[in-house]
Amino acid sequence: MADVPVIAFAGNPNSGKTSLFNALTGAHQHVANYPGVTVDVKHGRHTLEDGTEVRVLDLPGTYSLTAYSAEEKVARQALTDHGAVAIVCVVDASNLERNLYLLTQVAELGIPVVVALNMMDEAERMGLGIDLDRLEGLLGVPVVPTVGRRGEGARRLIETAARAASNGDRPKPFEMSAHVEEALAEVVPLIEGAVDGQPERARFLAIKLLERDPELIADLERKLPSEALDRIDEVRADLETHLGDDPEILVADDRYGIAAGITREVIRPSASGRARTAERVDSVLTNRILGLPILLLMMWALFEGVFRLGAPLSDGIELGFGWLASVVSHAMPDGPLRSLVVDGVISGVGGVLVFIPQVLLLFLGISIMEDTGYLARAAFVVDRIMHTFGLHGKSFIPMLLGFGCSVPAVMATRILNDPKDRLATILVIPWMSCSARLPVYALLIGVFFRPEHGGLVLMSLYLLGVVLAVIAARVFRGTLFKGESAPFVMELPPYRMPTARAVVSHMWERAWLYIQKAGTTILAMSVLMWALSSFPKPPPDSTHSELEYSIAGRAGKTLEPAMQPAGFDWKLTVALFTGLAAKEVVVSSLSTIYGVKADAGEEGGIPKLRESLRQDPAMSPLVAYGFMVFVLLYIPCVSTVVIVAREAGGWKWAGFLVLYTTIVAWVVAAIIHQAGRHLLGL
Amino acid sequence: MTENLSSSMEDYLEVIYELSDGGKGVRVKQIADRLGVSLPSVTSALKTLREAGLVNHERYRAVELTPQGRERADALIRRHDALVRFLTEILLIDVETAEQEACHMEHAIGPTTLQRLVNFLQSVQRCPRGDPRWLGRLHARWRGEPCDDPCEPCVLMLESPLEGVDASEGGNGEALQGLMPLSSLGPGVRCIVRHVRGRGPNRRRLADMGICRGVPLEVEKVAPLGDPIDIKVRGYHLCLRKDEAARILVEPAADSS
Structure with a gap:
């Protein structure tokens, strides 16, 4: 591993860094048009023209290299820790000034740098002519124009980077204002002993010292004599007295001065037609009056689309599994093995895979919103509301992702810099109804509600989750996590037409997780549930049915009294119990529970389950609704609990999550059931 | 700037400025009386000040400030006034104590600290956030009146000081207006x-x-x-x-x- 040279990709969020990375390494990965989704450092491999292999790192998108946010720390560490031989700094040509600000910092690390001038197509459409030779001359590093989304220029880029690495062309640092340069000239000689044999890093460290970078200061304080530290403090104080501002800000001002100067020299702007179109679109989407209704409409369209378009596709898959079950039934001799295959495996896994179309559509919708840049606008529109509940506008993003799956959503909370905001968001994400709950809703709504009410019932469940989540967040922010939120400073990325490839791979990546779960956890749980609900077999003279006599039946019956106030009988209780593994298992458990009860199978699968549910006297629309609410609110699946423990930094928070969600689920379901029966007479 | 003066020299300069009241000559006796010191001490002090180019003084003649001396004294007086205002208006110290303490403090305080104090006063009194309530609350607290608002936010605000204005903006903070x-x-x-x-x-x-x-x-x-x-x-x-x-x-x- 160590002998393979490393080339790191750094750049602003939305600079198209990940597209270029994908074009080179072929790795399928998340290309998100939302600032800061990529937090992990991604690795890939690429073979150069001369046959040598290089390792390519995709760093998190950052605007700067401070120690103030998780992404920036990760990026900075990765740049130095992995021993990169060259850095590719991806610069958005349509937003040169701010992107060059990062370059001024990257160029100080003492590592060869190549600039990828990305999104050249967009800059051209905006009518921005960029003088490449002049830019290269001013920056003092090679500049390669690229179009990341089409992979144009990617190969030339990596070859240039490899050449820069082998020539050892370190960029010349940019010159700051006179006062800052004087201060640096004083500090650099003082820290020569602490640069670990990398004199080219001295300037970078000196700047970080003047900026009082909390991480590097701690490190250097151990290595430097106290006289040197005192002198550095003096230099810093002098600088502050002379220029009347924090040196950290003075340095930032200087960097922007450099970036703005270069931008002015290399760009020939002209009238831009497309930018104005985008602004017109934006003025509608974030309009003072229309903004919120449009957001609600988008959400409604998403859920309606998932339900309406998904249904016929599901029916097709269902037919397929029904056919498969009948083929297997005919081919195999009657007995426990056939029962295992047909009632356990096929109906269990089939019951989950039937909902693949809905899951794909949901992820498709979220991916499109993300890649077009609408998601950030949505955060802009709802921030005022999120703020009221003590959350950050950005919390909206993980919460929305929570509609897909809680696991990536919890991981996406890393975009929140403030730990308090982050924990509060993590704890309420499980109430964003994830796609695994959708099969349960789809099944029960299909059986107990009229088709024209389907969308409405579904939306009410999602809304209930959101409302409770928001209330819980408010409570948490007022009790567990007191204090001011982090500042809300967020880029609104330009609107971009997402490429079909990006959206589809994005959608597929997430849906694949769901399918994998169907193949592993859910398959195992289906078989386990089949066993638990088939054995022990009742004696021939028993009046009990097979399931009632089985272990699962008995466990459900034991727990039944506790669930009585919510109106759940033992069958539903058993299903909920198995849902701990993953919420979609509730459906396969119900299939198994009702499937076993009916005659072992000619035609397995969902239609039979629907019929059994409809005919069960213990079920009613009210019970079904209460059940769906319970499924929405109670303990999230095992994977979510595990990821919460990891991301929130301890099992304490995971345990707390399990406890509070279950209590709330029981209370709300009981209220719905009791109120429905006694007040509405349902 | 000019070289540093000792604190007693600063006191002399201030007294001469006050007594001259806009340009009149000041007599050595007046100075000695005002400061409660002997005539020879005044004479030797005047010698130092003359060498620094701050006063014009010939034997048996009235003492006058040079333009530099006037400028220097002016700055000293402003510094004194700023301290007194800070002590009385913000910290609610009574005027007499404030005058005395300001006399001691003004010699010890550096230009940056003084600058910040001045900016602080201006910022508080013309708070562009339009919320001087916190000062009221703070004063209420010192007066022992009950505070109905949670004090935590005010205290937090005090901990992050308003920063100085550009050195180039001089002592007046006019640039923020x-x-x-x-x-x-x-x-x-x-x-x-x-x-x-x-x-x-x-x-x-x-x-x-x-x-x-x-x-x-x-x-x-x-x-x-x-x-x-x-x-x-x-x-x-x-x-x-x-x-x-x-x-x-x-x-x-x-x-x-």
């Missing part, structure tokens, strides 16, 4: 950033996003519920909550609507 917080501007207004309040990570974040002194920006729009706002800066769109925007002091551009 006529500026408006970005949060008070409506859509379509163009302006130039003149000052950003605060320190630490939040200020740095704004700087990293390109909000520096002198950068032009334009308020694009306000979110449907009135907060946050979308501004265009350095060719891209940035959204900020009004809390953050209030820290950014801007000067509206002449051509804005």
Whole structure:
């Protein structure tokens, strides 16, 4: 591993860094048009023209290299820790000034740098002519124009980077204002002993010292004599007295001065037609009056689309599994093995895979919103509301992702810099109804509600989750996590037409997780549930049915009294119990529970389950609704609990999550059931 | 600047300035009486001051300040006044004690600290955030009156000092006058950033996003519920909550609507 040279990709969020990375390494990965989704450092491999292999790192998108946010720390560490031989700094040509600000910092690390001038197509459409030779001359590093989304220029880029690495062309640092340069000239000689044999890093460290970078200061304080530290403090104080501002800000001002100067020299702007179109679109989407209704409409369209378009596709898959079950039934001799295959495996896994179309559509919708840049606008529109509940506008993003799956959503909370905001968001994400709950809703709504009410019932469940989540967040922010939120400073990325490839791979990546779960956890749980609900077999003279006599039946019956106030009988209780593994298992458990009860199978699968549910006297629309609410609110699946423990930094928070969600689920379901029966007479 | 004077020399300079009352000659006797010192000490002090080019004094003639001496004394008096005002108006110390203590403090205090004190006074008394309530609360607390608002926010605010104005802006802080917080501007207004309040990570974040002194920006729009706002800066769109925007002091551009 160590002998393979490393080339790191750094750049602003939305600079198209990940597209270029994908074009080179072929790795399928998340290309998100939302600032800061990529937090992990991604690795890939690429073979150069001369046959040598290089390792390519995709760093998190950052605007700067401070120690103030998780992404920036990760990026900075990765740049130095992995021993990169060259850095590719991806610069958005349509937003040169701010992107060059990062370059001024990257160029100080003492590592060869190549600039990828990305999104050249967009800059051209905006009518921005960029003088490449002049830019290269001013920056003092090679500049390669690229179009990341089409992979144009990617190969030339990596070859240039490899050449820069082998020539050892370190960029010349940019010159700051006179006062800052004087201060640096004083500090650099003082820290020569602490640069670990990398004199080219001295300037970078000196700047970080003047900026009082909390991480590097701690490190250097151990290595430097106290006289040197005192002198550095003096230099810093002098600088502050002379220029009347924090040196950290003075340095930032200087960097922007450099970036703005270069931008002015290399760009020939002209009238831009497309930018104005985008602004017109934006003025509608974030309009003072229309903004919120449009957001609600988008959400409604998403859920309606998932339900309406998904249904016929599901029916097709269902037919397929029904056919498969009948083929297997005919081919195999009657007995426990056939029962295992047909009632356990096929109906269990089939019951989950039937909902693949809905899951794909949901992820498709979220991916499109993300890649077009609408998601950030949505955060802009709802921030005022999120703020009221003590959350950050950005919390909206993980919460929305929570509609897909809680696991990536919890991981996406890393975009929140403030730990308090982050924990509060993590704890309420499980109430964003994830796609695994959708099969349960789809099944029960299909059986107990009229088709024209389907969308409405579904939306009410999602809304209930959101409302409770928001209330819980408010409570948490007022009790567990007191204090001011982090500042809300967020880029609104330009609107971009997402490429079909990006959206589809994005959608597929997430849906694949769901399918994998169907193949592993859910398959195992289906078989386990089949066993638990088939054995022990009742004696021939028993009046009990097979399931009632089985272990699962008995466990459900034991727990039944506790669930009585919510109106759940033992069958539903058993299903909920198995849902701990993953919420979609509730459906396969119900299939198994009702499937076993009916005659072992000619035609397995969902239609039979629907019929059994409809005919069960213990079920009613009210019970079904209460059940769906319970499924929405109670303990999230095992994977979510595990990821919460990891991301929130301890099992304490995971345990707390399990406890509070279950209590709330029981209370709300009981209220719905009791109120429905006694007040509405349902 | 001129070389440092000892604290007693500063006292002499101040007294001469006060006694001269706009240009009259001052007699050695007057000075000795005012400071309660002997005539020879005054004479030797005047010698030092003359060598420093701050006073004109011939034997048996009235003492006069040179233009440099006047300027220097003027600065000293302002420093004294600023301290007295700070002690009486902000810390609620009675005038007599304040005068005495200011006499001691003024010699010990450096130019930066004094500058900050002056800025602090000005900022508090012309608080552009329009919320001087915290000072009222603080005073109420010192007077032993019950505080109905939670004091935590005020204390937090005191801990993050308002920072100094540019050295080039001199001691008057005039440059901050006529500026408006970005949060008070409506859509379509163009302006130039003149000052950003605060320190630490939040200020740095704004700087990293390109909000520096002198950068032009334009308020694009306000979110449907009135907060946050979308501004265009350095060719891209940035959204900020009004809390953050209030820290950014801007000067509206002449051509804005």
